[in-house]
Amino acid sequence: MPNLALTISYNGTRYHGWQRQKNAVTVEETLSRAIARVAGGEPPPITGCSRTDAGVHALYYVCNFFSETSIPAEKLPLALNTALPADIRARRCAVVGGGFHARFSAVSKTYFYQTYTEKIANPFLRDFAYHFPHEIDFERVKDAAAHFVGRHDFSAFMAAGGAQKTTEREVTALEVTRGGGLLRFEITADAYLYHMVRIIAGTLLYVGAGRIDGAAVPGIIKAGDRRNSGITAGPMGLYLAKVRYGGRNGEQNRQEQKTQE
Amino acid sequence: MPNLALTISYNGTRYHGWQRQKNAVTVEETLSRAIARVAGGEPPPITGCSRTDAGVHALYYVCNFFSETSIPAEKLPLALNTALPADIRARRCAVVGGGFHARFSAVSKTYFYQTYTEKIANPFLRDFAYHFPHEIDFERVKDAAAHFVGRHDFSAFMAAGGAQKTTEREVTALEVTRGGGLLRFEITADAYLYHMVRIIAGTLLYVGAGRIDGAAVPGIIKAGDRRNSGITAGPMGLYLAKVRYGGRNGEQNRQEQKTQE
Numbered sequence: 001m002p003n004l005a006l007t008i009s010y011n012g013t014r015y016h017g018w019q020r021q022k023n024a025v026t027v028e029e030t031l032s033r034a035i036a037r038v039a040g041g042e043p044p045p046i047t048g049c050s051r052t053d054a055g056v057h058a059l060y061y062v063c064n065f066f067s068e069t070s071i072p073a074e075k076l077p078l079a080l081n082t083a084l085p086a087d088i089r090a091r092r093c094a095v096v097g098g099g100f101h102a103r104f105s106a107v108s109k110t111y112f113y114q115t116y117t118e119k120i121a122n123p124f125l126r127d128f129a130y131h132f133p134h135e136i137d138f139e140r141v142k143d144a145a146a147h148f149v150g151r152h153d154f155s156a157f158m159a160a161g162g163a164q165k166t167t168e169r170e171v172t173a174l175e176v177t178r179g180g181g182l183l184r185f186e187i188t189a190d191a192y193l194y195h196m197v198r199i200i201a202g203t204l205l206y207v208g209a210g211r212i213d214g215a216a217v218p219g220i221i222k223a224g225d226r227r228n229s230g231i232t233a234g235p236m237g238l239y240l241a242k243v244r245y246g247g248r249n250g251e252q253n254r255q256e257q258k259t260q261e
Numbered sequence: 262m263p264n265l266a267l268t269i270s271y272n273g274t275r276y277h278g279w280q281r282q283k284n285a286v287t288v289e290e291t292l293s294r295a296i297a298r299v300a301g302g303e304p305p306p307i308t309g310c311s312r313t314d315a316g317v318h319a320l321y322y323v324c325n326f327f328s329e330t331s332i333p334a335e336k337l338p339l340a341l342n343t344a345l346p347a348d349i350r351a352r353r354c355a356v357v358g359g360g361f362h363a364r365f366s367a368v369s370k371t372y373f374y375q376t377y378t379e380k381i382a383n384p385f386l387r388d389f390a391y392h393f394p395h396e397i398d399f400e401r402v403k404d405a406a407a408h409f410v411g412r413h414d415f416s417a418f419m420a421a422g423g424a425q426k427t428t429e430r431e432v433t434a435l436e437v438t439r440g441g442g443l444l445r446f447e448i449t450a451d452a453y454l455y456h457m458v459r460i461i462a463g464t465l466l467y468v469g470a471g472r473i474d475g476a477a478v479p480g481i482i483k484a485g486d487r488r489n490s491g492i493t494a495g496p497m498g499l500y501l502a503k504v505r506y507g508g509r510n511g512e513q514n515r516q517e518q519k520t521q522e
Contacts, residue, residue, distance in 0.1 A: 011384040057385070077381070087384045120338070123272040123348045124318070128385065 001066040004073055005096040006080075011087040012057045013127040013236070018048045027052075027088060031063070034083040038076070039069035049102040049243045050109065053195075055127070055235035060091070062243045064102045100245075108172065110188040110242035113201040115233065118181040129182060130201075130237035136208035138178055144207040144214035145174045145185070147221065148200060155224035157203070159195035159232065167193060167224075176204070183208070186241070195232050203230035262327040265334055266357040267341075272348040273318045274388040274497070279309045288313075288349060292324070295344040299337070300330035310363040310504045311370065314456075316388070316496035321352070323504045325363045361506075369433065371449040371503035374462040376494065379442040390443060391462075391498035397469035399439055405468040405475035406435045406446070408482065409461060416485035418464070420456035420493065428454060428485075437465070444469070447502070456493050464491035 008031065016024035020032075032043035044065045052058060071079055077090035084090065099105075116122050116129040117136050125131075151170040158167060173188040185201055203220070206212040212220075212230060220228040269292065277285035281293075293304035305326045313319060332340055338351035345351065360366075377383050377390040378397050386392075412431040419428060434449040446462055464481070467473040473481075473491060481489040 009384050011387070081381065086382060086387050089381050089384050091381060120342065120350050120352055121347060123270050123350050124389065126272070126347050 001068050002073075002095050003064055003066055003098050003100055004076070004093055005062060005064045005100060005102065006076070006093045007091045008058070008061050008063065009089050009091060010058050010061065011127075012052060012055050014085075014087060016054045017056065018050065018052045018061075027058075028063075030085065030088060031080075032065075034080050034088075035065065035067065037083040038079045039067050039071060041067070047102045049106050050192075050240055052238075052240060053235050056238045056240070057128070057236075058240040060242060061240055062102050062106075062245075064096065064100055102243075105245050106191075106243050107246040108188055108190050108244045109192070109240065110173075110186060111192075111197045112239050112241045113185045113187070113197055113233065114237050114239075115183045115201065115205060116181055117183055122181065125182075127236050130234040132205050132209075132233070134205075134209040136178075136183055136205070137210065138176070138183075138208070140210075140214045141183070141204050141208040142176050144204055144217045145176050147217040148174050148187075152221050153224055154193050154196055154221070156220055156226055156229045157196045157199040158193035158226065159199070161194050164193060169193060169196070174200075188242075197238060198232045198235070199226075199229055201233040201237065205233060206230035262329050263334075263356050264325055264327055264359050264361055265337070265354055266323060266325045266361060266363065267337070267354045268352045269319070269322050269324070270350050270352060271319050271322065272388075273313060273316050275346075275348060277315045278317065279311065279313045279322075289324075291346065291349060292341075293326075295341050295349075296326065296328065298344040299340040300328050300332060302328070308363045310367050311453075311501055313499075313501060314496050317499045317501070318389070318497075319501040321503060322501055323363050323367075323506075325357065325361055363504075366506050367452075367504050368507040369449055369451050369505045370453070370501065371434075371447060372453075372458045373500050373502045374446045374448070374458055374494065375498050375500075376444045376462065376466060377442055378444055383442065388497050391495040393466050393470075393494070395466075395470040397439075397444055397466070398471065399437070399444075399469070401471075401475045402444070402465050402469040403437050405465055405478045406437050408478040409435050409448075413482050414485055415454050415457055415482070417481055417487055417490045418457045418460040419454035419487065420460070422455050425454060430454060430457070435461075449503075458499060459493045459496070460487075460490055462494040462498065466494060467491035 015027050018027045020028045036043040046063050046065045048063045073093045073095050076093040080090040114129045115132045119133045121131045148171050153167050154169050155167045171189045175186045177184045207214045276288050279288045281289045297304040307324050307326045309324045334354045334356050337354040341351040375390045376393045380394045382392045409432050414428050415430050416428045432450045436447045438445045468475045
């Protein structure tokens with residue numbers, strides 16, 4: 001049966017995350033039902049590139065599923081968009097090798113995280129940025145961000161509940177920008193621990209607000225104790241922005257996606 | 262009784278516009294109840310600077326009401342924000358002269374209108390931009406926009422239902438910009454006819470898509486027939502961005518607000 005790689009975007013506000021759950025509406029379940037509606041058959045199991053939490057968004061999210069639909073892959077997004085709610089949009093679809101797995105074939109992922117730091121909340125960003133109304137020392141945040149880049153044991157930046165074999169991850173980039181009352185982090189890593197981006201974001205916000213000394217960050221990483229790092233910043237500020245695939249299954253970045261501007 | 266001028270922002274998605282209505286939640290009613298909650302007394306009548314429609318937003322909206330609250334005006338926004346829903350935020354408040362009227366004292370208002378023109382809808386902009394998925398000739402739109410500037414009879418850009426004495430209005434600026442899949446219009450005028458901004462936006466979109474010849478715009482204005490102009494573009498793309506007050510009541514621009522970036 002053909003293996004289809006599908007790229008979607010979703011506004012996660014209304015969803016209890018990606019993964020199918022009992023008694024809660026998830027992106028996976030909603031998408032699976034839309035696929036069944038347009039392609040026929042039972043709603044298929046879908047492999048997602050990331051298990052995003054409730055309220056987390058995706059600009060570009062890659063998933064794959066097996067289907068014998070007669071609709072050509074390149075026409076599937078248009079068909080799916082007639083069956084999907086407006087907060088999920090299919091963008092592109094392609095037939096890939098049977099070995100392609102949206103999560104295991106990924107070689108790196110980029111997330112961005114945005115925080116609104118003005119005193120009065122922005123009524124337009126309630127579901128789209130974390131509100132942290134404190135004076136931020138931008139230079140301190142930038143300096144502290146550099147400490148995260150590299151291969152580290154990120155135990156201090158992990159919530160309980162993960163099931164990983166190792167807590168080492170490689171962060172290849174962590175950029176900080178600001179503008180319009182927003183502070184933004186863009187992070188790229190080979191893989192992530194549970195809540196890793198949100199705890200790194202919360203730690204950098206604490207550094208910016210003077211609650212954590214930026215020079216202490218290397219020590220916090222080294223000690224590996226969650227009690228030393230900052231808060232878990234809210235889900236509404238988190239966006240999956242890019243997923244890169246390597247040559248393992250001959251996919252050669254065919255599903256590589258660019259961050260939406 | 263002191264006359265209080267209050268500046269708010271609101272995300273209009275959930276509201277049936279500004280003005281109080283039977284059996285529908287409006288911004289005015291919601292604000293009036295919050296004022297009563299923090300200032301005591303009955304919910305006061307509020308004069309708004311504009312009667313925005315359902316789904317229309319305001320970055321900076323000025324209104325005024327009379328109150329004998331003991332809370333100092335400058336502390337009222339913070340107090341109101343504890344009583345208001347998160348999609349309405351109070352920003353500043355000041356005691357003004359008894360003759361100040363949020364609508365009649367205004368000398369000009371600026372609206373901005375944004376349209377998302379990419380083929381596939383953006384799931385994050387559903388409530389915040391009008392989706393018009395057509396190829397747009399940006400230069401044509403810019404050229405056509407210039408024809409609206411000046412004092413004209415805008416009858417061709419008015420929906421039925423207005424109760425104005427004259428249909429002449431003076432547009433002092435109409436700028437067009439684009440970026441990130443969005444086409445934006447920023448328009449300043451002394452006053453507006455009912456749906457005027459949305460019909461001008463719809464007409465410019467039709468020019469951009471080649472459905473109306475840009476060179477025909479002066480003739481469309483002159484003929485004053487609504488049937489010649491374009492569609493009424495959707496309310497979700499419209500934002501009240503700025504209100505300027507003159508010296509009529511000695512207010513001397515005290516309530517002038519800048520567009521939020």
